[in-house]
Amino acid sequence: MRSGITIGVAVGLVGVGACGAPRETLPPPREPLVAHLALPPRPPPPEPAAMGPATSIETFVLPCGIEVHLADRPHAVLTYFALYAGGGHLGDGSPIAVDLAVTYAIEDHVDGRAALDRRGLILTSRSGSAETIERAVELVRVVGGESLPVSLLARAGESIEASGTSRMEHDLVSRVYGGRSPEAAYANPRVGRHFVPAVPIRARIAQVFDPARMRLVVVGDVDRATLEAQLAAATRDVAATPHAAPREIEIAPWAPPRPQIRGYGSDISLGHIAGLAAGPALDDPSHAAFRVAATILGGMYSSRANLVFRDERRETYGAHAAVFDRGTHALVRFETTVETPQLGSVLELLFDELDRLGTLERLSEEEVARARRLEIVREVARWDDAEALAMAILEARIHGLRASPQHAIEAIMTVNAEAVAEVSRHWLAPHRLALIVSGRSDWMFTHPLSAPGGYAAAEP
């Protein structure tokens, strides 16, 4: 029983030293520790072919059209599933809120995760139980035609509110894809508040969740014959459709929108820089060099940008870059967080770094070799991890590409400084990077930043 209520209003809470007691006295230091052994000789570069077992992937197509890929992992404790279920905001006019609502609804229903990006809905799950194959069947049934339970739609009528962060995020993406063609795939921002009634959701499912576009990847200790038979039985009522080619995603010929930088103000003292640029597709001969270039830009802790921003200038906690493959093209994303007044100097160094990547004389063979080696090890690690492997196969198959770690590793091994400079000049020239910069409002309004392409006035 509640016997009394005390109400207090706190004042000046945060950051106050929370402590009346004096600071504790630490024991004095003594003599240090010392080790004496010599550094062992540096090992030769790893031999990728000897680093892991080849992964064999079996593929079959169910009568309804769903394409299934099975990577066998004998004795694996868990089995991983990844299902590409179609949909996605690919410039076909459907409000993204509908797809999001369906995503949430399905995630509630299956024991797994659902993620939606502009390519479509991807469901992932894992199982260690005796009902492993039933888990895969459940994933397929829930999106395979008319079996989506009515109860799922209850949750779909929800509100979705984009945060300030995602407004900036979608502005950034839109500037990459929509500079010339606002209707281009990926170009539509997902901003605002939406209420989604069930009717458009049903229509959306009928329109997009087409079994012939679905791809299911299974990685684990699973018998193919059993898997195929049970999946076929579970989907025998699903209407077959002609097997469709992977959806082609076009992007407009690259012409960065002007002005290049868009600034946002806020009441937060930190400034943030996010950059996005397009690059060659996964099956393009220059893709491996693009990947190594991105690693030099910010894909390793010893990247010059990270060491200079962080260790020398102490302006950031770190600077990072990563590549995302998108079928017909790739994206490189760069970001860093700094105090607002340092935005200008950090941007200046970023542009210099992009210029350096495209200048052979300014690249060192050592950093190219280091980036190349890291990318090889990352590729090996990706194919060793069952969960990552399921996603890697799925990503490749969504875009109709061959899933082959050996192919990727061999391509990386051929990359040299000349290739990095060439691909960087083409794709990573400073004026090709779309930038969103945010920072403290009073500074952003009074300190326009300079960049090739210009700067849009800060918005509150």
Added chain:
Amino acid sequence: MPRRSWGPCALCGLLTGLVALSPVGGRGQALDEDVGEPARALAVGDTSLGGRLAQTFVDVRRHELPNGVHVVLDPHGETALVTVAVSISAGSRDQGHGWTGLAHLAEHLMFRSRASQPSHYIERIENLGAIEVNGVTERDRTVYFETVPSEALDQVLWFEAERFAQVLPELDAAAIANEREIVLRERAIREAQRRIGPSLVDRELYPVGHSYAEAALERTQDLAAIGLPEMRSFLQRAYAPSLMTIVVSGRFDPEHAHERVEALFGTLRASAPPIEPPGVNVPRLDAERRLLIDVPRATDQLSVLWPTPPYGTQDDAALDIAARLLAVDVQERLARLGLVVVVRQDSADVSSELSVVVEVPRRSGTRIPLDAVDAALRHRLAHPPRPDELERARLHMLETLASAASSRRERALMLSRRPPAFPDGVYDPRTDLARYDSLDPDAVHQAIRRWLPRDRRLLVSLNASARAPFEGRLVTRVVVR
């Protein structure tokens, strides 16, 4: 489950209470009551998921070097990669009053080691092909790790041993000043992401003097006060060989690795008495406490928190199951509103926390989600879980453990733990699995009744307010007795 938040893009992450709260004036509880004995180890040969998972650990070897360094060798896998983790059983709980940020700053300094070489540590270790290089400061420990091609194991072991040996001789005031700036940057970013200072909730959960009371804090003035003497003192006492655990996990020759680890880490010697780990101390709230905090975030949020028993106890496992049951219950009740619910038992060595967190659209208030939490809790306090519910929740937990054990890095981090509640104070996966295997509906029910009382908990309502200060503003604090 221990909290896992290994960020991919940070050179280190401070693992401290995200939403840690607890009672002012609550009494501490030495964990001697009804949390159960550590369970028996799960038998190898069992064909259940737990049994098959236990089978993957049968080749793990443990031994202790004469200087006290604990070594774990875990040969497994077919890919020629190996993860090395070095864990120090001292973290932000061990800094001493008024020295917040000391453990985190020490972790940063370890990455500045030049280890008798001219170039940057990170550059040289990445030259070996090292990926997933990172360091993490938790409340209970500090851990460093990286994954390299197997043929680089000798080199990476040398780098690890050398930086632990040389960190003190190389230490200077300039390095401390440099890393202090970076730690402050990191703190700012972390707070920007979290949008609430940890002090607001920790102050309610942990009484003054509790080893977690200041563990999540990094006060600017404390960081500024850290000089060479303090850092040297901390490193000597915290980075003592007897507090060090080295894990090698992946494809490698165990005999060779044993010889190398012994040669490299066996030369480390203690130069000061090591830090004494604090004992178990689970604060008990003496009333329901309610905080209303304005924060500049996009949505409102409700959190309901209880202090709970430490990692490795039987009740800790029971509360993992309870968290899963409550998550399903609350989610079902809120499904039509489309609200996101996260329930978790964040396990730690001194005291754990069970939290229910519901994200709510702005200006919707937290009454409806709190009613849903209370309804779910009433049900669970009144009734033991049905056997089928228990089995589903148990399977979920085992799948979560199996997933971690399938990841080379997480497996190494798991094996590097030394939770005091485990037999001999070292993490043993088969004992861990057996904790879940032995749970029955009554054990889960009793744990819920014992640790999740409705009248002794902390409620935190975050109110989205664009005008709130960046670090949050406490509007009201209510104690309901």
